[in-house]
Amino acid sequence: MLKCEHLVKDYVTGDGLVHAIRDLTITFRDNEFVSILGPSGCGKTTLLNIIGGLDNYNAGNLIINGRSTKDYTDKDWDTYRNHRIGFVFQSYNLIMHQSVLSNVELALTLTGVEKEERRRRAVAALEKVGLRDQLNKKPTQMSGGQMQRVAIARALVNDPDILLADEPTGALDSKTSVQIMDLLQEIAKDRLVVMVTHNPELAHVYSTRIVELKDGQIVSDSKPVDEKENLEEAGKEALKKPSMSFWTALSLSLNNLMTKKGRTFLTAFAGSIGIIGIGLIMSLSNGVQSYITSVENDTMTSYPITIEDNTMDMSVLMGAMMDMGDERTGHDDDRIYTKNFANKILSSIAQTESNNLTEFKTFLQSKDGEAFRSLAKAIEYDYDLTIHAYNPNAKTEKGLVQVAPNGLMEAIGMSDMMSLREQFLSSSMNAGNEVWNRLPDSQALRDDEYELVDGHWPENYDEVVIEVDENNEISDYTMYSLGLMDQDELVDNYNDLQAGKIDEIEPGESVVYTKDELLDTTFKLVLNSAFYEKQGNLWIDKSEDEAFVDQLVRDGLDVKIVGIIRPAQSTVSHTSMGGVYYPQAMQDYIIEKTNESDIVREQKENKEINVFTGRAFSDEAFDPNALSDAEKMQLAQLDQKQLMEYMNTMSENANATYASNMIKLGAVDRDTPSSISIYASSFDDKEALGDLITAYNEEQEALGHEENVISYNDMIGVMLSGVSDVINMISYVLIGFVSVSLIVSSIMIGIITYISVLERKKEIGILRAMGASKRDVRRVFNAETFIVGLIAGLIGVGITVLLNLPISMIVQHYTDVANIAVLPWQGGAILVAINLVLTMLAGLIPASMASKKDPVEALRSE
Template structure:
């Protein structure tokens, strides 16, 4: 099974060549006890190392089961040592920081044996050598004979074909030597045992074959064997690449580090100083940024990026008005001259007023091409949908809640319209007490907190909003009909006439009084009466409106909400409905008779029964007999209303009529509000809109270009950049200590390599590859890096507490030092990466150590 053919081994020693082996030719049987005798320096150990694959011959050939080893790679030799060879050394060569069981298991871990199986096999072989009760002792707690038995158990655990023993009794007393020889003799019944010894008496007593060497050559063989005469039963070396798992490498390194606890802690602490510095800067930066973000988030919640269907760049308007005095003309005489102001403003408004194609932009937002959603916490769509809501239970009688009539009754409708023309739908919503809740739950939860009842779960359920002090303005109370709005009108008229304001005293309500409050919803189409095929607007007929309200759908208050803590929203009070109600109203409008008729006859105006585009004045003489009969059946009031409608609607359009009747296309919003996650996201959204505009222009679709007003503007935009810049500079400065500590850890790892040189030799002897050796020391650097990182984070978290308390005492801002979880994890990973890189050179040095030289080190 094992054959040496003309093995020559030469060593370079300075300028000389030492001939350790001179043409050794030997063959061994599968099971025999061979003793190799000779004086010191005759080549016995060299021969043993070559047979064991620890050392390589200069020339000749080592044949294993008929297979030459001339072309063996390092990986092949590792497999050979792990599967076919078991080493027993004179100095035992046990790993001191591993217990008996772990020392024996080590060879099996390289073979990829499962934890349960290797534990069973290691225990079995220790029982065999008589150490079944010594499993968890450290080598330092055992006698010489016991340690040698552990070494034999380790050599046998992988069931090798060959057991190599180098002076196995050299360090033992006579009685213990006999016990070890008896054990080897027993093993030789099933395996090939080759022993190097200086003791000819033991060799004669126990060996079945004795080979004597002198000056690197065989001088005697008591029982030669001709391998060629034996039929080969095996071919090659047992396969199965040995590989040490990283877990095993971690275990070896951790046990070694635990034997030097003080040095390990000091090294890790020194390595953590840089981590502590960066983590503290990151904590402060994160705390400040969190505070800024909270302010920005609140601001952005109230002031999103809003895109109206008709929009004007207000910055251009302001520049125009501010620049009126820049182009002043000088006049030679004393006359008074007019100056073009209105003309400039009107021309600017005309030039800068843009109609946005929100349908195309909505399609873009909902397409895969858009990444705006990645930077937005919510995108809200608004529609030009008028909801007619009435309070029929008010003490003041029928009160119209929506659209809010209170300002109209006071004569402020013109101002409201002017505000809407400049500010869009946001301005009108400030005057309304019947508004829509955010559709996004994230935005809803950020803006509002439920304090009574529950959130709406059906389209006909609404909530009442109060401010953070559980107060609601009297404006909202009058507008909702909880107080008589006529009081406000009367007081205003009295004030104009020089009288005094006379309003009801402030009052309070229990939640039970407000919960369950009901309002009636009336569709716009329900405010028209069909008189013999002619639709007449009855919105000014109080009795008709009262009947329509009585028959309207009931909206019930089911909850009371208030602005969330920290929200910048200022609530005056009012009712909030959900998008489900909006969709319901749109569906009902489509199902109404008047809308169906208008859609059925898109060229006929349902309010005038004339074709769209006819501008003639109403002339009863031009009516057909059928139309005359229709008008004849009308009451005088209905006829008067028709005449008024005719005058108002004779220039109407098909689309305008549908909008008037509450028909809304959900694909065409009147405005889009984009709520950004952060200030940076807001800027990114603005950039993405600009990119969208550029794409539309390149495609020739200029009508799809979007114009919008960012109300927040540039508020606080530079604060984040300044904080980041300061943080980066400080972290870069502190990072120098990380580099220094990494170099120090590299030096400590190299010292560990020097201290564990013999362990390197032991691992190589049982089949560990160079890569496995690298893993061991990489694992040590990894452990130190992990301890450094975790220690740095722990110290930082401890220091964050007093820092936050001091800052809060001085500024009132709480939790200013907060280490983000992601930042802590990244810093630990950085520590791991730097220490692992620092350990690469020492680990590479360790992997290149000659196993024979490593075993000889002390």
């Protein structure tokens, strides 16, 4: 039952106060067809809107099923409109971008009816009004009568108690009007139908009750409710509060946006500009980081964690140099002061730390070192062993070509400079001067670093391989050093350059070798101990005796090149100058034979006596006057050359020790390496290995064995990490600048959403009339910003991916670095998510404004 008691409704307009309803009281039966007549402005539509819950009354009371609506909340009114009321408007008020079926289903969607049930009921309602075959048409494709039928079907689909019709035939011709009135009359058989009309003829024909209004008051009622009538006032069952799902909101907004495809695309494209900018920066940053990571991983073989027996802490040296720039000592007088620089640098250079590699090697090979062995790709041990190799088929003005150690720098006259360099840099950093190097003992490491071009890998201790680069080229420096090109020619050119006879050394023509020519090359290997000859009780160094050395070389071990190798594809970034590589077996052979030599056995048997001087190891400088009479008699028997050799030997060995003599002779203790190289498969593994070394150090300190603590420098890791930090910093700054455009584009989308609110005011009114809450309306426009933001994000990411292709091609063309611009899928997803958040935030204000629109005013808009 519906009862109005002393209703009053006033409107404030620019001309003053308008009294739309004045003390109006009326009761409606549950089943009747009521027509409300009256002149324009008499309050007919206002009364209809109050009954329908679209408008509020200022005074009086509206009683629904015995319950006063004075304490109704917004949710109560929404539930009332959704379940109890069905609206039929003069202008149809259909949502034009939705299909007929979707228009009818909308009220059920708000109620939360399942999809299949919703469709069944909507089809049944359309069938009832004779539109079963028009389900998928848009309202714009239908006649006025058909659209009104759709409106009636929409009003009936939720089986409301009350149907409110505001001028349902006002826009229809007489024939169609009769059809609509017949339909309304049929509907009124089982529910209350209240119709506002200006057509009294139709009203009197079809209505069961006529109510006339004038100036907001009832002036006549053809069938008023008698107080004696038994009207049901009991409250009905609790009704489910309407709530629009986000998918429904998305559907409404998507259909609306599809009617404005051009504007939607341009808006989304404009909104994607910021995404494109940030995406390109992220792509380049990711590509560069990936390149750095690949370089890091490629350098794992070339730059392992190397722990030497004596290590200078480079961080101390770098810190000392950086502190020089930070000093800001001021002086108030006009005198000149010196600045402490040389002392600091030399002090830091002198701060070398000794590593107990004997203990560390034992640890690595024990059960406790299993973590190292499982994480490392390979662990290589190097020793203080100088290999002497010669090219017997090459001669220079100064004699034989010494291949190992490389004699080219001495031939040119740079031996002093190289000696100075060796004092300050580690052996690993000086290894680039040598052309005679050791192959990795680990087969896995060898396979990762090199690939075989021709021949075979060394199978015996007297076999070596020669390295070329990825283009099958080998540097002339290597070929000069190996004696395969004329060293004298290079030395003469260099001397002419130094003397100013020529301005520059003209590069010679490229020398071409067949593989067979290289594979036929043979070298001679001489043991370190073989350079010393015993004369009397003393061992004399004969390395400067050309005839003696020539004989040693002739009698030396033949070493043949049996294979040609080149860097593996993964290490092509490592520049190769080429060189000869010998196996671990050759090192083992030299160590074994050296330890069997007479001089080494004698030195081992007399550890307190220097075999080169015949005297006890002492820190005292050599003094000829301190020689015994027997030693002086022995010297007197030597010729001048032998005497000079002896004097040189004595001077060189003045500060010798047993350990230094053993190193000099090449008598290596296999338990005491000079350096340990730990190879990692990736940069992360390298960092993990560093953590294991830290854990080892902590354990040794806890045990009180500070002498076993390991110190090493990872300069490559520090430098590459610094590059990564700089790239990240630049990326963050650029992203910060570009983010401004992202914010601006989001605000623009918010403005477009506000324009959409203005354009869809009638739709807002329709939704509210069907019971949509303010939150539902907000959800519709939030869904619109969501769609636009999603499209903008996807367009931005898509364009970024497309732009990355030519950018990568251009960079690769100029730098040979491939895939420098790659947007990770995680980054793309994050960009889309960020854009969605920003656009949703920008759309909150217009969505909130839409939800606050007065439904009555919204329905009147065009």
